[in-house]
Amino acid sequence: MNGKYLTMQQVIIGLLCLLLLACQAEEKILPKKSIALPENEVLLSPASPKRAYIKEAIVELVQRPLMDPVTGKIAYDETHTARVSSPIAGRVVEINTALGAKIQAGTVLAVLDSPELGQAQADYADALADLSLANRALQRQQDLFSHGIVPRKDLEQAQDAITRARSEADRAKLKLGNLGVQNDRTDNRFALHAPISGVVTERAINPGMEVRPDLAEPLFVIADLKSLWLQMDIFEKDLGLIHVGAKVLLTVPAYPNQVFTATVSYINQVLDESTRTVKVRCMLPNPDGRLLPAMFAAVDVQSDPNDKAVVAPLTALFTEDESDWLFVAIGDGHYQKRPVKAGLRLKDKVVIAEGLHAGERLVIDGALLLRTEEDTEQEGQDAGASQP
Numbered sequence: 250m251n252g253k254y255l256t257m258q259q260v261i262i263g264l265l266c267l268l269l270l271a272c273q274a275e276e277k278i279l280p281k282k283s284i285a286l287p288e289n290e291v292l293l294s295p296a297s298p299k300r301a302y303i304k305e306a307i308v309e310l311v312q313r314p315l316m317d318p319v320t321g322k323i324a325y326d327e328t329h330t331a332r333v334s335s336p337i338a339g340r341v342v343e344i345n346t347a348l349g350a351k352i353q354a355g356t357v358l359a360v361l362d363s364p365e366l367g368q369a370q371a372d373y374a375d376a377l378a379d380l381s382l383a384n385r386a387l388q389r390q391q392d393l394f395s396h397g398i399v400p401r402k403d404l405e406q407a408q409d410a411i412t413r414a415r416s417e418a419d420r421a422k423l424k425l426g427n428l429g430v431q432n433d434r435t436d437n438r439f440a441l442h443a444p445i446s447g448v449v450t451e452r453a454i455n456p457g458m459e460v461r462p463d464l465a466e467p468l469f470v471i472a473d474l475k476s477l478w479l480q481m482d483i484f485e486k487d488l489g490l491i492h493v494g495a496k497v498l499l500t501v502p503a504y505p506n507q508v509f510t511a512t513v514s515y516i517n518q519v520l521d522e523s524t525r526t527v528k529v530r531c532m533l534p535n536p537d538g539r540l541l542p543a544m545f546a547a548v549d550v551q552s553d554p555n556d557k558a559v560v561a562p563l564t565a566l567f568t569e570d571e572s573d574w575l576f577v578a579i580g581d582g583h584y585q586k587r588p589v590k591a592g593l594r595l596k597d598k599v600v601i602a603e604g605l606h607a608g609e610r611l612v613i614d615g616a617l618l619l620r621t622e623e624d625t626e627q628e629g630q631d632a633g634a635s636q637p
Contacts, residue, residue: 291623293582299622304614305578310607312551313558315490317595321481321499321548323533323540329476331444332467334460336428339363339439341458346443346469348452356443358469359454366428367437373421376414383407383414447473450542477533477540479511481548482526491516491550497531499546504539509546558592559601565613566591566599567620575601576619578610584619 286292293300339361346358390407393399428439451470454460460468479499483491495513511531520527533540565575566589573591576584589604605611612619 289586289623290579291576291584291586291619293584293622295582297582299615299618300582302615302618303584303612305610306613308559308561308605308607308609308611310557311560312554313556314560314593314595314598314600315550315552316483316487316593319481319483319548319550321479321531321546323501323542323544323546324478324480325450325470325472325542326476326478326532329445329447329473331447331469331471333358333441333444333469333471334462334464334467335361335439335441336462337361337363337365337439338459338461339365339437341454341456341460342438344454344456346449346452348449350449351447352443352449352471353446354443358441358443358449361439361441361460362437363439364437366430366439369421369424369428370430370436373418373425376418376421380411380414380418383411387411441468443469443471445471445473447471450474472542474538474541475535477535477542479531479533479546479548481529481531482521482524483516483529483550485520485525485527487550488516488527491529496551496554498549498551499533501540501544501546503544509533509540511548559605559607560598561601561605561611562598562613563594565611565616567616569620575605576612576616577605578612584612586619586623 293303340363341359342362343360344358345360346352346356352358387404387407387410390399390404394401394404430439448471449469450472452468453466454468479497481497491513493513493516497511497513499509499511500507501509511533513529514532515530517528517530561575566573567575572588574586574588577587579585587604590602592600592602594600
């Protein structure tokens with residue numbers, strides 16, 4: 250009896266062992282169910298190779314961009330620029346200034362041999378001689394008139410003659426003064442002086458060259474390059490976003506990593522009907538002289554310093570179901586897909602009006618990879634939920 254009982258007990262134990270082994274085998278064959286995550290969240294395992302392709306950045310408040318970048322052109326500051334031409338005809342006999350030279354106001358730029366100047370100097374000398382003669386004649390007539398020798402008419406004629414002679418001398422002196430001639434000698438040599446201090450940026454004069462006052466191009470261009478103008482065209486639709494005193498940031502191809510600042514100083518009052526733009530001029534400090542006239546620049550018009558906004562790179566934003574979304578890092582490999590309201594879109598960035606706050610960690614690169622991971626996780630959860 251005991252033998253039969255032991256045999257039956259052994260059979261039951263064996264069957265239980267076989268059942269346990271079968272369950273373990275089935276557990277190895279069936280896939281494990283994925284960990285359920287809240288909706289719109291993605292979790293990357295520490296060993297996931299996708300982590301290397303995810304780039305994050307802390308969101309900061311920056312000055313709100315107002316419009317798309319515009320193209321500007323750097324130009325001379327005309328209030329600190331002089332275009333020098335000769336006020337008199339002559340032949341160049343001496344050039345004292347080289348291109349690119351730094352000069353002071355009053356520096357002799359060139360010397361001309363000018364017969365016209367010689368004639369003006371001779372006219373002034375003749376006028377002075379006539380004035381001296383008229384003065385002596387008047388004194389003589391006054392003496393004769395006082396003794397009753399000549400009539401009053403002769404005295405009045407002498408007075409009229411000295412008035413005319415004085416006017417002619419003043420006219421001849423004024424002509425020499427307009428030419429910048431300070432001496433009274435007749436030598437035909439006219440010195441062309443620099444009216445301001447600065448750098449000789451252009452020179453169109455050569456020895457022996459005949460010059461005239463009506464030449465189309467100036468002989469010299471002198472400019473103080475520490476102050477320049479930035480000129481740009483603003484579209485009519487953006488005119489209300491800019492005002493005198495506003496700051497603009499610009500970059501030039503010569504220094505792509507350097508940002509320069511200019512200030513809006515003038516907004517034209519006339520709209521160009523063909524382009525629907527308005528010309529805007531900015532004051533551009535150039536203390537180190539690196540910027541040059543005629544350079545092109547990419548210009549960003551800035552808002553007031555206290556007008557801050559959240560700005561994200563366009564690589565962080567994607568569209569889904571006609572809405573804008575981005576991913577925010579909420580832990581180690583843990584990301585949340587979040588809907589946002591996008592504002593102004595620029596070439597490489599976008600203003601986030603709602604849904605993102607300063608201090609959060611934003612996924613700036615790899616958002617599409619996380620979207621794919623989200624779809625994979627959702628499929629895994631759906632498959633696990635369908636298992637009995």
